[in-house]
């Protein structure tokens with residue numbers, strides 16, 4: 001059961017941090033989301049297209065929905081005009097598809113480039129060596145705005161390793177932020193948000209910690 005204790009955790013995180021906290025609400029109920037909404041929170045993240053759409057229809061319209069999961073190009077048409085920010089832009093094909101849909105509807109879609117910083121094969125993302133080429137490609141697409149970078153650290157208790165991965169991404173963020181107008185560095189989840197803050201995060205994506 002979600003309780004006042006969860007709210008206390010959220011307030012504590014927000015008091016240590018000047019960026020945006022995205023509450024990752026995947027697999028959580030509409031009631032659980034409403035609990036945080038009623039306490040003033042507006043940024044929620046989902047990793048499945050259908051789940052986001054269902055929840056969006058049932059919840060207040062002023063929620064900022066963040067898409068944080070793997071996005072298949074064939075699902076772009078369902079979701080491109082329903083999200084505040086896509087954190088998981090990780091291929092040219094996906095960028096082109098988003099731009100095509102957005103151009104057709106005459107809207108702009110805000111995206112973060114997901115960069116592969118963990119060595120794990122299960123983590124997707126653009127490799128650091130390819131990042132500038134990718135940013136250059138996206139610059140030519142008029143209807144998507146790249147406004148930052150996203151990364152996921154290795155799933156481990158070795159926070160030193162995660163910290164070095166986040167530092168690497170922060171390094172690239174600093175190199176490219178002025179040239180490509182990047183504002184957001186989306187790093188940090190329940191287990192590693194403290195090291196992410198130290199590595200320059202200004203957008204945390206926190207799920208389990210706030211629901212247990």
Ligand SMILES: *Cc1c(COP(=O)(O)O)cnc(C)c1O
Pocket residue numbers: 024026047068069152189190191205206207208209
């Ligand atoms: C689930 C998820 C999160 C939140 O993870 P927790 O460990 O529950 O805080 C953050 N980012 C992405 C991409 C996720 O899929």
